[in-house]
Amino acid sequence: MSKKTEISFEQALTELEQIAENLERGQLTLEESIKSYERGMELKILCQSILAEAEGKIEYLSKSGSGETQKKTASPKSETSSRAATPPSDDDELF
Numbered sequence: 133m134s135k136k137t138e139i140s141f142e143q144a145l146t147e148l149e150q151i152a153e154n155l156e157r158g159q160l161t162l163e164e165s166i167k168s169y170e171r172g173m174e175l176k177i178l179c180q181s182i183l184a185e186a187e188g189k190i191e192y193l194s195k196s197g198s199g200e201t202q203k204k205t206a207s208p209k210s211e212t213s214s215r216a217a218t219p220p221s222d223d224d225e226l227f
Contacts, residue, residue, distance in 0.1 A: 141179060144179050148179065151175070155168055
């Protein structure tokens with residue numbers, strides 16, 4: 133039986149960013165790179181599941197009084213925000 137480790141979304145994202153940065157520097161051995169990549173994939177899956185769960189909670193909370201789900205999910209920030217105005221970086225494409 134595997135031991136489940138509790139890690140927050142923010143911790144997982146920070147670790148994922150550090151892994152991506154280390155891989156981009158190219159100073160790891162092949163074996164270290166593979167282990168880092170595997171850990172990065174684990175963290176990516178964890179982050180995706182946390183986001184999917186959060187989206188489900190938002191949909192649940194958005195139900196109308198008649199019981200119908202009003203499909204309201206968090207929308208991306210407006211085009212004027214700095215994040216939306218910048219093209220995706222290499223970090224965004226690594227995992």
